[in-house]
Amino acid sequence: MKEKVIVTTDGKVYRLLKNRKEIEAKVKELAIRIKQNYPNAINPPILLFVMTGGLYLGVDLSRVLAELQFKFNIDYVSLKRNYDQDGNVEILNYPRTRLNGRDVIVVEDLIDEGLTMNFLHLLLTSSSFDLRSLQYCTLFMKKHHKELSFKVKYLGWEIGPNWLIGNGMDSDECYRGQLDVYQSES
Numbered sequence: 001m002k003e004k005v006i007v008t009t010d011g012k013v014y015r016l017l018k019n020r021k022e023i024e025a026k027v028k029e030l031a032i033r034i035k036q037n038y039p040n041a042i043n044p045p046i047l048l049f050v051m052t053g054g055l056y057l058g059v060d061l062s063r064v065l066a067e068l069q070f071k072f073n074i075d076y077v078s079l080k081r082n083y084d085q086d087g088n089v090e091i092l093n094y095p096r097t098r099l100n101g102r103d104v105i106v107v108e109d110l111i112d113e114g115l116t117m118n119f120l121h122l123l124l125t126s127s128s129f130d131l132r133s134l135q136y137c138t139l140f141m142k143k144h145h146k147e148l149s150f151k152v153k154y155l156g157w158e159i160g161p162n163w164l165i166g167n168g169m170d171s172d173e174c175y176r177g178q179l180d181v182y183q184s185e186s
Contacts, residue, residue, distance in 0.1 A: 003015065003016065004016040004019075004180060004182070005182075006165065006166075006175065006178070006182050008165075008171050008174070008175070009174075010171075010172075012163075012171070012184055012185075013184070013185045014163075014165055014182035014183060014184050014185070015182060015183060015185065016180055016181075016182055017159070017164065017180075017181045017182055017183040018157070018180065018181045019180045020179040020180055023060070023139070023156075023167060023179075023180075023181065024060070026139065026156045026157070027057070027060045027061055027064055027139075027156075028064050030061060030137060030154045030156065031061055031064035031065045031068060031070070032068065033154060034061075034065065034070070034105065034137070034154060035065065035068050035070045037135075037153075038070075038103060041071075041103060043073075043101070043102055043103070044071040044072045044073050045072050045073070045102070045103040045104065045105055046072070046073045046074070046075055046095075046097055046099065046102050046103065046104045046105070047061065047062060047065075047072050047073070047074050047075075047105050047107050048075050048076065048077060048095060048104050048105065048106050048107065049074065049075070049076040049077075049107050050076070050077055050078075050079065050106060050107065050108040050109075050116075050117075050120065051076050051077065051078040051079075051092075051093070052078075052168070052170075052176070053108065053109035053110060053168035053169055053170070053176070054076075054106075054107045054108045054109050054168065055076070055168060056109060056167050056168030056176065057107055057108070057109050057137070057138070057139050057167070057168060058074070058076075058107040061107060061137065062074060073097060075095040075096055075097040075099075076093065076095065077091070077093060077094060077095050077120065078091070078092035078093035079091060079092065079116055079119070079120060080092055081115060081116045089115065089116050089119040089120075091123070099124070099129045099131055100129060100130045100131070101130060101131075101132050102131060102132055103131070103132050103133045103134075103135075104124065104131050104133070104134050104135070105135045105136070105137055105154070106120065106124070106134070106135070106136045106137065107137050107138075108136070108137070108138045109138065109139055109140065109167065109168040109169055110138060110139065110140045110141070110142070110164060110168075110169055111138050111140070111141040111142065111145055111148070111152065112142050112145065113142070113145055113146050114145035114146040114147070114148050115146060117136070117148065117150070118146070118148060118149050118150075121134075121148075121149050121150045122149065134150070135153045135154065136150055136151070136152045136153060136154065137152075137153070137154035137155075138152055138154070138155060138156065139156040139157070139167070139181075140156060140157055140158075140159050140164060140169075140181070141155055141157075141158050141159070142158075142159055142160065142161055143158055143159065143160060143161075144160075144161050159183070160183075162183040162184045162185070162186065163183065163184040164181055164182065164183050164184075165178060165181070165182050165184075166178030166179070166180050166181040166182050167179065167180070167181050169181065
């Protein structure tokens with residue numbers, strides 16, 4: 001069988017890391033765990049997608065949760081990390097749903113360095129939001145992230161430092177729609 005490889009327009013080579021079947025199996029595993037952890041929720045938990053990459057995992061996850069007859073709400077937050085010296089994070093869109101008193105599960109495709117997610121955690125645990133509970137779900141987390149100010153309860157895979165594309169992850173906003181996930185050679 002031929003190895004699946006993507007060569008980007010800038011000449012970088014990406015090799016298959018996880019195929020669609022592996023991703024679907026992991027998403028189902030995460031969904032089952034989520035359903036088990038919210039057996040008697042008064043209000044449906046809110047899946048808070050971190051845009052844009054978290055949309056892909058979020059859609060996959062929400063479809064499996066629906067098949068499991070699990071009730072949930074969906075909202076999103078858009079953040080932009082500036083890759084300057086400060087690494088500041090900008091909020092492009094706040095959640096529309098009133099989060100006070102609700103169980104919130106943040107859904108993100110990848111925790112890379114952890115700076116953006118630490119920022120979001122600080123925002124969601126501020127006095128502006130009085131959440132009932134806050135959990136994190138990610139398909140991938142790099143081993144060499146910064147210290148996180150939260151625990152990831154629903155983790156797909158822990159991976160090395162290589163760049164990923166596919167299933168929501170991009171290279172210059174391209175390749176998000178690939179069903180498989182690929183990692184760079186270096």
